[in-house]
Amino acid sequence: GQQVMQIPQYQHVQEGEDFTTYCNSSTTLSNIQWYKQRPGGHPVFLIQLVKSGEVKKQKRLTFQFGEAKKNSSLHITATQTTDVGTYFCAGPRSGGGADGLTFGKGTHLIIQP
């Protein structure tokens, strides 16, 4: 079945440093989604990317979808303590996505003040 892999598993940064997490799929994806989960909380939807090579920005967060639609990245500029949490990418189990999303194992962002 489809696999979605994320690296790194953990990332320690000093506050103010940049952070990047990478997501790779074993198959071409129709779209990819990103979620954030704060410690002790639940996943919260951040964004969806659909087009090959797409780049979207949300304040200090930049999301990219690869040209082959098999990989994606999330980059955070100048991290803040509020960015702490686990970031997940997710792709549709099948083309349409109605039968659920396959999530990567996530990247835990740990920020040292």
Next chain:
Amino acid sequence: NAGVTQTPKFRVLKTGQSMTLLCAQDMNHEYMYWYRQDPGMGLRLIHYSVGEGTTAKGEVPDGYNVSRLKKQNFLLGLESAAPSQTSVYFCASSYSGGLAYGYTFGSGTRLTVV
């Protein structure tokens, strides 16, 4: 507040006991999902529903059953709990199968089976 509500939030079961987790959403979403989250394993899909009266198996369905008798409710049942089912369970719903709007997750149920 609109959203996805899960009950209970915490539960401790003895091996062999049964229980039902309730998920309720008030957003008129067609699609609903049950995931479990274990350390180092990410989120894994247990069962899902694409509409009232429908259910289907996900990646890890063994030991679980589900029902969706009403559009707003999605129930997850454990008939005979096992320690391997100790986990955090999340329910999610979506308007369009996840496209464009993403999933809205509930706050989770932390289940311990002893």
